[in-house]
Amino acid sequence: MGTVADGVRDRWAGAPRWQRWIVYGLLLALAIVAPSPVIGSVMSPYTDWTSLLFNPIGTYILLAIGLNIVVGHAGLLDLGYVAFFAIGAYTLAYLGIKHGFTFWPTVVLGMGLAAVSGVILGAPTLRLRGDYLAIVTLGFGEIVRITAVNTNEIGGARGLTPVPHPPPIFGEEFLLDPLPYYYLVVAAIVLAIVFSLRLERSRVGRAWTAIREDEDAAELMGVPTFRFKLLAFAIGAMIGGLAGVVWAGKVIFIAPPNFPFILSATILAAVLLGGSGNLPGVILGAFLIAWLPERFRGFADYRILVFGAALVLTMALRPQGLLPSRRRKAEMADTGTGSGALGAEVADPTSAAPAEVTK
Secondary structure, three states: OHHHHHHHHHHHHOOOHHHHHHHHHHHHHHHHHOOOHHHHHHHOOOOOHHHHHHHHHHHHHHHHHHHHHHHHHOOOOOOOOHHHHHHHHHHHHHHHHHHOOOHHHHHHHHHHHHHHHHHHHHHHHOOOOHHHHHHHHHHHHHHHHHHHHOOHHHOHHHOEOOOOOOOOEOOEOOOOOHHHHHHHHHHHHHHHHHHHHHHHOOHHHHHHHHHHHOHHHHHHOOOOHHHHHHHHHHHHHHHHHHHHHHHHHHHOOEOHHHOOHHHHHHHHHHHHHHOOOOHHHHHHHHHHHHHHHHHOHHHOOHHHHHHHHHHHHHHHHOOOOOOOOHHHHHHHHHHOOOHHHHOOOOOOOOOOOOOOOOO
16 A cells, blocks of 8 residues: 555656646545535445534544644644644634624634634743653643633533524525535635645745754754744644634534543544645545544444554554655655654764755
């Protein structure tokens, strides 16, 4: 499978623009027809397929795109990403219930508050690296959840309900039918993909790549590493907040138990499984993480055991992910570990400069 995936990735890297646009159009068409009952009977025989497409599949993909900016591009290990998801959800719930805000202005406010939270988290902590940064971000996620439990103004342990639905679009009502919400999350995913790709190919993306590969060398070459790491945290948090707002608009009721640490770990697993730093791989990883446990629900509790064993086996045989970028694969081959993409030191300062790697 690894050889086939690498061949597809290399062929895609050399494909002309018109072929890429055809593939983009086909994928978008597939996303539009995906809720079909015919497809659902095969993909999800035990649960409602349209509901599954919205949550967890669509939600996980949107969260993974945001976390990929932090982990895959900037090389920062964030174990508290669920905090930004919670901030977006609570923004919609609190402002909608307590102050009568409608959905669309709250989307902007939720993304803004999540981005500000990313800056607040990153400003005092981003001088840390590796495991130390991971511990701090994990603590931030737990602080947000415990604060929600102990703050009566936002519902406390009882949570908040009813969270307002989005207003109708083109006459389509957003009530309990999952189909409009699925198309809403698809639109959010498309916007996040375009935004992420534009960033990756910009000066900002090149700075993130330099920081991920060797932060000290990047700083010596004049890259303001702290500023760009802070920007990565803010943008990743903003996409996480968007996912929280969209998700909360469907579920009606939110409470602190909806935002456990395991959700952060699951999204991180999706990013690493698909191929950290490579957007198609990250989307594939999030889809598999969300879909496979539901597809094999007929195996009852054994499905989790088999799913976990499959993840361990996949990461042991293909630690760079199912669809890694060529740069990421070269990093793994040079160091023999994945720590370089997660903020740890991998370069030997006494060794010669590494050969140029083309993405």
